[in-house]
């Protein structure tokens with residue numbers, strides 16, 4: 543595989559999606575989903591404006607065709623075709639002549655960064671406005687201007703994309719991202735790009751768990767999906783919100799509301815095993831859609847694996863969060879970390895030692911000769927003893943790798959060998975731990991296992 547191959551693919555997709563003007567509704571979202579659909583077979587859903595979704599109502603659909611500010615000479619001072627960030631999101635249509643003093647009431651800038659255009663919206667407070675750089679703002683002369691926002695706000699629908707990947711298990715893992723931002727890269731086209739290729743990867747390897755992939759507008763999209771899919775919530779074991787995965791910062795993991803769920807332990811283990819610096823953040827009830835998924839009446843444990851968290855990098859929600867802020871190598875690294883998280887989720891089985899009375903005589907089973915063998919990770923003698931000792935139906939491979947302070951991949955490879963040699967057996971592939979001693983509970987199983995594997 544070429545260096546950064548996945549990162550390059552993700553970057554190309556982002557580049558294609560970057561010019562599209564997206565919002566929480568409208569044709570930008572549809573066009574974006576159409577491009578994703580060329581890569582993975584998502585279903586695209588339309589929920590009519592006015593649909594009641596919990597305590598909210600699906601808003602009117604917003605579309606924009608053009609916008610500008612012209613001076614008296616007819617020269618365009620601001621042009622929507624040059625950057626869609628120039629228009630306040632969800633701006634009402636307007637076309638009129640206006641004096642500078644009045645125009646200024648509808649202009650938004652970021653004085654701290656005089657060259658950057660801020661990204662602002664007004665979804666639920668009907669308004670119109672332009673966002674521009676402080677430099678452009680200061681260059682405006684005291685004269686009359688022609689402002690035009692050629693937009694529509696009408697009954698239509700909210701659009702989202704969903705892909706269900708059927709695994710062996712009914713239990714699902716939720717992977718969600720939002721696609722409501724216009725030309726902004728790290729927040730959040732990086733999430734859209736990464737999740738598209740992660741879904742493609744999952745479809746190729748035919749997972750054990752089922753996976754539900756969502757491309758939704760932030761907040762209202764999550765509320766809408768949850769409200770219309772209440773029957774699906776119970777099957778979701780836990781989930782991740784994919785966002786801000788293309789910047790140069792270290793990995794950051796925002797934990798689930800539980801704070802110590804299996805998913806929290808999995809992501810932390812992946813980050814520990816990487817040997818790189820990372821940040822761990824406790825759950826807080828703002829941020830992205832984890833706050834909807836983790837509201838008390840929904841209660842899905844959802845974390846978020848990012849690089850630099852939204853709001854903590856200067857370029858956040860400005861025109862500087864562009865194609866040169868993100869890099870293919872960082873996208874590639876984030877993609878690898880997500881794949882490792884999936885590897886742990888998929889392989890966190892519970893095993894039962896089939897020879898639990900004292901340690902087995904490994905010399906007679908050809909195991910010692912395998913230590914340092916030619917598997918991807920060498921079979922570790924210590925790993926072997928940890929697995930044999932803790933495989934009692936109450937410790938998963940993740941628990942064992944954490945307790946033993948050994949990389950998960952070493953524990954997993956060692957468990958595969960022990961399993962091939964008939965010394966351990968998968969006890970529960972669903973990760974649910976046994977409360978009681980399974981040897982006492984299931985004498986029959988133990989006897990049968992001994993016969994099957996010819997353990998004397």
Ligand code: ZN
Pocket residue numbers: 723729852859
């Ligand atoms: Zn944002």
